[in-house]
Amino acid sequence: MPRYTKTAMLLHWLTALLIIAAFFLGLTMVAIPGFSPTKLKYFSWHKWLGVTVLLVATLRILWRKANRPPPPLASIPAWQHKIAEGMHYLLYFLIFAVPISGYFYTYAAGVPVVYLGIWQMPAVIAPDPELKATLKTVHYILTMTMAAAVVAHALAALKHHFIDRDITLKRMLPL
């Protein structure tokens, strides 16, 4: 059975874990009213997760360039493969776009990212209240688009596994 490489699997599942954690942490932190140490701590952790997603995604792209994924299954119609491919492009785009929009958002708010509380990341833009409001919306829309794309991606994988009973999902499972 042609599978993804173990490294590709690791990077895929690590990305999944990181973006799911960042997503729910993001929802949790913005729901905390007012101002509290917990809220600020969650904001920092959320940003660290975002930077980690960018690092992992960069490694993943480089790995994918050097190690091509297994070819599409012969049993899958070409049009379905096209849709899957389109979805993968969208997901890759969002894996970068969501954290980058958050990164710009926090710098527009005048709050630098200090990765893991140690490394201060470079400023990309000067504080700007108007841009801050725009970027907040952009970050939110991209995030919700990603949530929908991730759900569609997962449902498609489960459909292949349980309904079509093909090896699409198994190729990404290290079992």
Place this chain on the structure above:
Amino acid sequence: MNTLKKIALVAMLGIAFAASAAALKTDPAKSTVSATFKQMNVPIDSKFKKYTVAIDYDAAKPDASKASVEVETASLDMGDPEYNKEVAKKEWFNSAQFPKATFVSSAIKSAGPGKLTVTGKLTIKGKTADITFPLTVKTEAGKQVFDGALPIKRLAYNIGEGEWKDTSMVADDVVIKFHVVAGQ
């Protein structure tokens, strides 16, 4: 005659001295009073929107200078209206009870060209401490520009009570910065 001359001389000196201690007019559009604190090592710059600065300064007689600063504690802008409301609360500035933080100089000494050492009393949230900090002064477009940074320990002034006492969350060290543009 001799006595009159003496009186005249004293009077002239008095006028000269009064002129040297003339108060400067602060340009609020160009001046800032800000505080930088660190939250989980993230430096956050915040600015006081409402404050008054009074400086008496003459480059020829720097040691005769005087300075006082009065800041409205509830006017701290951290860049987010929701957070700005929190700052006035009891755990932070308790602005209802302590609406103003003040600094009044007791001595200003020349510390080389363009440099001053300022000593005085800093009062925040009802706590007063004697502090000394360096201030630089330069002339730009006919106005005096004063820049100073004053490091303080926030807990010494009870800023951030209760769960905010945790310095791993918000560091004890806070730097108050002055950038004052003033002229005649």
